[in-house]
Amino acid sequence: MRINTLEDLKYIRETGLKKLKPKQKVRISVGMATCGISVGGDAVFEELKEKLKNREDIILTKTGCIGFCHVEPLVNVYIPGKGILIYHHVQPKDVEKIINNLDKAEQLDNVVCQIDKWDHITSDEIIYGEGFTNIPCWNELKFFKPQRKLVMRNSGIINPEDIDEYIAVGGYSALFKALKEMTPDEIIYEVKGSGLRGRGGAGFPTGIKWELAKKEKSDIKYLICNADEGDPGAYMNRNEMESDPHSVIEGMIIGGYAIGAQKGIIYIRAEYPLALYRLQKAIDGARHYGLLGKNILGSGFDFDITISKGAGAFVCGEETALIASIEGDIGRPRPRPPFPAQKGLWGKPTNINNVETWTNIPLIVKKGGDWFRGFGNEKSPGTKVFSLVGKVENVGLAEVELGTPIKTVVYNIGGGASSGKKVKAVQTGGPSGGCIPTKFFDLPIDYENLASVGSIMGSGGMVAMDENTCMVDTAKFFLDFTVDESCGKCVPCREGLKHMLFILENITKGNGKEEDIGTLEELSETVKTTSLCGLGQTAPNPVITTLKYFKDEYIEHINNKRCPALVCTALIEFEIDQKKCTGCSVCAKRCPTKAIEGILGKGETFKIDQNKCIKCGTCLEVCKFDAVIKTSKGVSNG
Amino acid sequence: MDNEYIHVFINGQKFKAKEGELVIDIARRNGIFIPTLCYEESLKPYGACRMCIVEIKNKGVKKKITTSCTLQAFDGLYVKTDSNEVLKHRRILLELYLAQAPNPEKIKELAQRYGVKKTRFKEKYKEKDPLNNSCILCGLCVRVCNEIMGAGVIGFIGRGEKTRINTPFFEKSDLCLGCKACAEVCPTGAIKFIDEGNFRIANSWSNTSVELKKCKMCGKYFAPSKLDEKIDSIYYYRDKNNELRDLCPDCRRKVITKRINLITENEVEKYAK
Numbered sequence: 062m063r064i065n066t067l068e069d070l071k072y073i074r075e076t077g078l079k080k081l082k083p084k085q086k087v088r089i090s091v092g093m094a095t096c097g098i099s100v101g102g103d104a105v106f107e108e109l110k111e112k113l114k115n116r117e118d119i120i121l122t123k124t125g126c127i128g129f130c131h132v133e134p135l136v137n138v139y140i141p142g143k144g145i146l147i148y149h150h151v152q153p154k155d156v157e158k159i160i161n162n163l164d165k166a167e168q169l170d171n172v173v174c175q176i177d178k179w180d181h182i183t184s185d186e187i188i189y190g191e192g193f194t195n196i197p198c199w200n201e202l203k204f205f206k207p208q209r210k211l212v213m214r215n216s217g218i219i220n221p222e223d224i225d226e227y228i229a230v231g232g233y234s235a236l237f238k239a240l241k242e243m244t245p246d247e248i249i250y251e252v253k254g255s256g257l258r259g260r261g262g263a264g265f266p267t268g269i270k271w272e273l274a275k276k277e278k279s280d281i282k283y284l285i286c287n288a289d290e291g292d293p294g295a296y297m298n299r300n301e302m303e304s305d306p307h308s309v310i311e312g313m314i315i316g317g318y319a320i321g322a323q324k325g326i327i328y329i330r331a332e333y334p335l336a337l338y339r340l341q342k343a344i345d346g347a348r349h350y351g352l353l354g355k356n357i358l359g360s361g362f363d364f365d366i367t368i369s370k371g372a373g374a375f376v377c378g379e380e381t382a383l384i385a386s387i388e389g390d391i392g393r394p395r396p397r398p399p400f401p402a403q404k405g406l407w408g409k410p411t412n413i414n415n416v417e418t419w420t421n422i423p424l425i426v427k428k429g430g431d432w433f434r435g436f437g438n439e440k441s442p443g444t445k446v447f448s449l450v451g452k453v454e455n456v457g458l459a460e461v462e463l464g465t466p467i468k469t470v471v472y473n474i475g476g477g478a479s480s481g482k483k484v485k486a487v488q489t490g491g492p493s494g495g496c497i498p499t500k501f502f503d504l505p506i507d508y509e510n511l512a513s514v515g516s517i518m519g520s521g522g523m524v525a526m527d528e529n530t531c532m533v534d535t536a537k538f539f540l541d542f543t544v545d546e547s548c549g550k551c552v553p554c555r556e557g558l559k560h561m562l563f564i565l566e567n568i569t570k571g572n573g574k575e576e577d578i579g580t581l582e583e584l585s586e587t588v589k590t591t592s593l594c595g596l597g598q599t600a601p602n603p604v605i606t607t608l609k610y611f612k613d614e615y616i617e618h619i620n621n622k623r624c625p626a627l628v629c630t631a632l633i634e635f636e637i638d639q640k641k642c643t644g645c646s647v648c649a650k651r652c653p654t655k656a657i658e659g660i661l662g663k664g665e666t667f668k669i670d671q672n673k674c675i676k677c678g679t680c681l682e683v684c685k686f687d688a689v690i691k692t693s694k695g696v697s698n699g
Numbered sequence: 700m701d702n703e704y705i706h707v708f709i710n711g712q713k714f715k716a717k718e719g720e721l722v723i724d725i726a727r728r729n730g731i732f733i734p735t736l737c738y739e740e741s742l743k744p745y746g747a748c749r750m751c752i753v754e755i756k757n758k759g760v761k762k763k764i765t766t767s768c769t770l771q772a773f774d775g776l777y778v779k780t781d782s783n784e785v786l787k788h789r790r791i792l793l794e795l796y797l798a799q800a801p802n803p804e805k806i807k808e809l810a811q812r813y814g815v816k817k818t819r820f821k822e823k824y825k826e827k828d829p830l831n832n833s834c835i836l837c838g839l840c841v842r843v844c845n846e847i848m849g850a851g852v853i854g855f856i857g858r859g860e861k862t863r864i865n866t867p868f869f870e871k872s873d874l875c876l877g878c879k880a881c882a883e884v885c886p887t888g889a890i891k892f893i894d895e896g897n898f899r900i901a902n903s904w905s906n907t908s909v910e911l912k913k914c915k916m917c918g919k920y921f922a923p924s925k926l927d928e929k930i931d932s933i934y935y936y937r938d939k940n941n942e943l944r945d946l947c948p949d950c951r952r953k954v955i956t957k958r959i960n961l962i963t964e965n966e967v968e969k970y971a972k
């Protein structure tokens with residue numbers, strides 16, 4: 062059927078609500094975004110399917126990811142009248158227990174929390190039930206408490222493969238409002254007023270970008286969703302597409318109407334098959350209801366979306382390289398001007414926004430720019446999803462209001478260092494971001510503040526580092542990535558980064574020279590200032606910031622040939638503490654190079670032959686008595 | 700007010716220009732030197748070599764370094780071509796060039812001009828490099844072959860610091876016209892051709908060979924046949940029956956001189972009468 066009127070929309074909303082909140086039936090949904098699947102969510106789903114074959118009283122569906130990746134696989138169990146319980150670390154063997162104990166579901170030991178009510182924002186708050194009295198509500202958990210879910214408003218609750226459920230929680234009502242009640246200029250006015258800034262990295266005001274694209278006169282205009290997300294370890298966009306694909310599509314249709322584009326293209330990373338599948342399914346669903354295609358909602362507006370698979374290079378996420386890549390050219394950045402808004406895809410005016418930028422649009426249209434400004438801070442309104450990884454306890458996706466201090470994300474949401482050691486820095490913004498030391502952890506996260514300490518917002522990667530992290534090695538690691546991903550067009554990025562990497566490699570091998578620090582500083586400045594595109598312009602950040610905040614570590618490596626964090630293999634040695642050694646000889650048996658000798662039972666005789674040792678670390682791992690220690694010129698972990 | 704023109708300031712001097720004109724063009728027209736390694740007026744701006752950087756110093760605008768081959772002029776634009784900042788970066792870029800391609804005259808010349816005596820960076824040396832370790836990947840050859848000659852013989856292979864320029868898969872190409880336009884624009888003289896018998900061989904382009912045309916008079920091989928055909932197809936008005944077409948430049952000169960001589964002799968006779 063086609064949706065044309067408010068009644069049509071309401072009718073489908075009712076249908077969707079019946080699926081989302083069945084009156085008489087239990088609904089079990091398994092967290093099946095890539096993160097959940099990769100730790101066994103699909104096996105749990107299959108097991109449930111098998112066991113529920115003859116159970117008329119239970120509905121089984123998939124859902125996306127609520128962000129709590131640390132404790133996946135997650136299973137939501139909705140019990141009518143009582144609410145939703147979330148179980149963590151569910152294995153196929155737990156399935157039977159869950160489905161056979163529905164009457165005492167809250168007593169099972171792997172309950173994380175309950176969802177009593179949820180604000181999907183585009184609809185009135187939905188009450189799922191308030192019947193579990195002794196279970197903490199989701200937003201009482203330390204991990205969720207500081208979060209504010211605007212972008213992830215539906216993630217991990219609705220079934221992303223069912224358009225009816227999206228409509229049930231108010232989906233496409235913003236589109237309805239936009240097409241039926243607003244002019245393109247009014248929409249742009251709201252988006253401008255909201256202060257929304259591009260979530261793809263540079264933070265350019267979205268409303269102004271739209272205005273520029275709208276102004277251009279042209280027979281054809283394009284609109285692109287940048288879903289090339291190439292930062293290693295970052296997966297916010299993937300999750301947004303896998304968990305709530307319609308929110309991206311609804312945003313794009315509204316954008317198309319506002320700027321006068323007829324065609325939308327989603328440029329998606331080839332490594333994201335599930336996101337691609339769900340987007341395609343969402344597009345098909347939207348077409349079926351007349352939300353894409355000709356005469357959308359009977360308004361006379363035509364718009365359609367196609368998907369284009371990425372070429373697999375990081376730099377293809379840069380907007381001009383992305384356009385070149387869609388045109389079939391090699392993905393290398395082109396000089397700007399002309400900007401895409403003037404001459405973009407096939408020479409036509411083109412508006413590019415990031416996935417997360419698009420998902421914010423329905424909210425702004427539905428609730429207004431002023432409402433949006435109520436979140437975040439003056440210069441950076443709204444929220445941002447961060448993928449929190451590295452050495453914190455709770456890795457996962459965290460959506461917080463911009464302006465939230467770094468420490469809240471690292472300690473409250475992240476739960477501090479997982480190793481029990483101290484966190485010493487966070488690196489934000491993907492491989493081109495800077496490392497921020499703890500002395501700046503009070504800093505509210507926004508575009509300007511991050512830039513002021515030498516980092517960037519980027520697309521929202523956040524890597525925590527603790528005392529076991531060597532900052533020289535970290536800088537080398539990120540540079541290794543950017544050297545590999547430089548397209549090779551311009552000299553500073555192509556040649557300069559390679560020489561920087563080379564110098565860093567020398568330092569970590571103990572071959573650093575005193576003048577290396579100055580050379581690195583100068584070269585970093587030139588690469589940053591003179592590179593053609595954002596890749597080269599930001600790639601030196603990890604080097605610049607570690608040189609600035611952790612210079613002592615560089616000096617230790619260069620002057621004393623010592624790695625204080627005990628990471629750089631060329632600078633460390635393994636030794637046996639003969640006082641602790643019991644002479645069990647396990648290490649000697651496991652050493653791949655037979656570097657350890659000693660007399661069985663006589664701890665005081667065990668020794669490592671440094672000439673034979675290849676520093677694989679096996680001995681340290683296998684010794685039950687902590688007798689093996691790592692040392693580097695006097696520093697040790699013993 | 701003059702509506703047609705705007706004014707820009709380069710190193711403090713005021714120049715007339717058209718709105719949107721590239722700063723490099725304005726500078727060149729007025730005899731101001733800005734080093735370039737990847738810019739050609741007849742080709743689209745490319746922005747790869749970064750040598751042409753200038754500093755925008757407009758009041759109220761954050762000062763910024765950008766390439767003059769992509770910078771479009773607006774009224775009141777104020778740039779400096781050799782500010783301290785620009786020179787600092789340009790020198791480091793030259794150090795990078797010296798590590799990549801130390802031998803070409805052009806690179807040495809620029810290094811000398813900017814007082815760069817040696818590079819701190821490790822020299823890159825590629826064994827058996829068809830471009831003789833002289834290519835700086837400015838892309839001019841690729842662009843001239845594509846954009847001007849429409850031949851599309853060569854392209855970029857690989858990415859990042861492993862980028863090379865050559866024919867696809869390093870195989871001989873049958874698209875090459877033998878025009879040598881690539882060698883002509885190459886700033887570093889990296890591209891080598893030799894004429895051997897009735898063939899022109901592009902040593903740098905996987906030994907691609909192109910047949911040469913034989914002069915009807917002296918029998919010497921001269922222009923590539925394919926290039927000749929290409930020119931015919933572009934300049935359709937060329938007189939296909941003109942005997943000069945099949946002569947080498949030397950013989951052509953002889954024939955033309957002879958004709959002129961004949962004419963002059965006739966004229967002389969005419970006046971003598």
Ligand SMILES: Cc1cc2nc3c(=O)[nH]c(=O)nc-3n(C[C@H](O)[C@H](O)[C@H](O)COP(=O)(O)O)c2cc1C
Binds near residue numbers: 267376381418
């Ligand atoms: C090397 C490089 C990689 C980029 N990768 C992405 C990406 O994966 N996704 C993205 O949205 N933007 C990426 N960008 C930023 C885009 O060029 C562009 O600014 C962005 O898509 C604009 O959307 P926004 O205004 O909504 O942020 C990248 C930029 C650079 C320089």
Ligand code: SF4
Binds near residue numbers: 393552
């Ligand atoms: S900065 Fe790097 S990625 Fe960007 S154009 Fe230059 S070489 Fe290519």
Ligand code: SF4
Binds near residue numbers: 653654656680
């Ligand atoms: S680090 Fe590896 S090679 Fe060295 S002594 Fe221990 S087990 Fe043997």
Ligand code: SF4
Binds near residue numbers: 844850875876877
């Ligand atoms: S000689 Fe061949 S490769 Fe060079 S520009 Fe001419 S056609 Fe292209």
Ligand code: SF4
Binds near residue numbers: 833837838864889
């Ligand atoms: S061969 Fe010459 S013209 Fe071609 S890219 Fe290299 S330096 Fe430039």
Ligand code: FES
Binds near residue numbers: 092125127128129135
């Ligand atoms: S709970 Fe799924 S990505 Fe995290």
Ligand code: FES
Binds near residue numbers: 749
């Ligand atoms: S001449 Fe401007 S970048 Fe090369």
